[in-house]
Amino acid sequence: MTAPATHTPAGPSPDLVYRILLIEDDEADALLVEELLHDTGLRFDLTTRTTLARARTELAASAIDCILLDLHLPDVSGTKAIAAVRELAPHTAVIVLTGLSETQAGAEAMAAGAQDYLVKGKVEADLLHRTVRYAVYRSQTERTAADAQKARLRAEENARLERGLLPQPMLSTSTVTVTTRYLPSAERALLGGDFLDVVEGDDGLLHAVVGDVSGHGPDAAALGVCLRIAWRSLVLGGHHGPGLLHLMERILIAERGPQPLFATCTLLTLDQNAATATLYLAGHHEPLLTTAEATRELTAAHGMALGIAPEHGTWPATVIPLPAAGALTLYTDGLTEGHNGPRTERLGVEGLLTLIRNLPAADPASHVDRLIEETQTLNAGRHSDDLAVLRLDWGDK
Incomplete structure (x- = not known):
């Protein structure tokens, strides 16, 4: 040699x-x-x-x-x-x-x-x-x-998945302003399993969902698309509450195959006439309520994530009185699990609320964009997760 x-x-x-x-x-x-x-x-x-x-x-x-x-x-x-x-x-x-x-x-x-x-x-x-x-x-x-061909194919697949994970809201008479954002984790080729959707039912109520499939990559994204489409179809078919979550869990189990994937989600029904929001939490965290005075995290009853213990999940309802004007923000944990600046701890909900208090007044879309930008700047690329944000605004705050 x-x-x-x-x-x-x-x-x-x-x-x-x-x-x-x-x-x-x-x-x-x-x-x-x-x-x-x-x-x-x-x-x-x-x-x-x-x-x-x-x-x-x-x-x-x-x-x-x-x-x-x-x-x-x-x-x-x-x-x-x-x-x-x-x-x-x-x-x-x-x-x-x-x-x-x-x-x-x-x-x-x-x-x-x-x-x-x-x-x-x-x-x-x-x-x-x-x-x-x-x-x-x-x-x-x-x-x-x-490499260019692979990048083009990844971009095309991302576009297809994003259309499934972040659809156009289905609204008819509702005066609620809907703002949605979806960002895949940094430096990853494919979207993950976060999903969201908003539809107005025949009853005039506004129904929304934000969810997160465990894991990352095309399998999680495909399952997220499946659950999002199933949710929309079931809601339009008249299914709500625990019955809807039970059906979604059955679909998740059938579609995940041998993989141990599960999903968390928040279901929300907004009734402007009654000035209430009904929440169901399946392993997910509470939304934020913004009023003219401040933004705070709601207190709601928790239920089990979908797919953890099939047929044993219970999902209690929480009814929240709403002000005449305000906003509800639903999001996945990619927004709060990043680092809080140079410190080692996570941003968390308290850190997120502090950011919101310090943000200047802006229209809903600009406010959401600025909030995401601030969290990503603090994180500085140290934590990588998808994030989905859904904000519903009504009245004149």
Whole structure:
């Protein structure tokens, strides 16, 4: 096994340093390749390994820009060698080294995934220089294109999931102003399982839900979409209260499969004529009530999260008298579980209420946006969770 060799041509050079792995069991051929690399003028770090097994260890430990691969190794040969190397380093340029008599090997190597091939005994420094630079450039371009494609697909899937998790409110005669916001956790490709919805029933009452499926990623998001659609359909079908939560739990159990997912949620029915809000909490926290005087957390009876103990959940109702003008804010814990500035404790409800007291007066949408911005600034990226916010405003505060 040859020790890593490093060569930098005299004088300044704007070129990058190519990290090259030569997989070659013939010592004479390996020496020839190294000498040719010295003549190319490229800046390079060269490591030589004599078998695929030893190359595997090197690829796992180091970042490599270009692999020079002999097709006849002690432990693998032919296109199998290319396939094995591509599996180990799918985004690394591969240049195959073939013998003089292997007239078809080069074409087969390209078809198998190599960026290029060189015939031993016919390689000059200029040719090796161009081949290495082009192969690395092509490999990097392909990787950039693949990353862009993945990003586009993630964005499209996010858009589809967001339409399911954050639908348009279904209102007809209601004068309530509805503000909704949904933000996936920072640096994550896919949305999570937070969901919300608002519909006006045939009875003229306004029904709302905010929920949170445990876990993150596409499975939680898909289950959140399922529960949100089920909630809307069931509410429009006349189901409310404990009966509605029981049906939602049955749907959750059927859709989650073998995964131990559960969901918390708050159901709210707003009756403007009676000036009341009826709450059902299924493992979720209480909403906030904003009046002309202040914002406070409501006190409400709690019930069990959906899917924790099927068929054993009870969900008591809490009826809240409402002022002539005010706002109710329902949210998921992504809004309060972030850190409270430089301190190590979480923001919590008290910290959230302090933020709200210090925010300047603004229209509902601007107020919600500013509140989310303030919580994220305090958190500074240390805690990562989805958040959903639903605010209902009525009257003139």
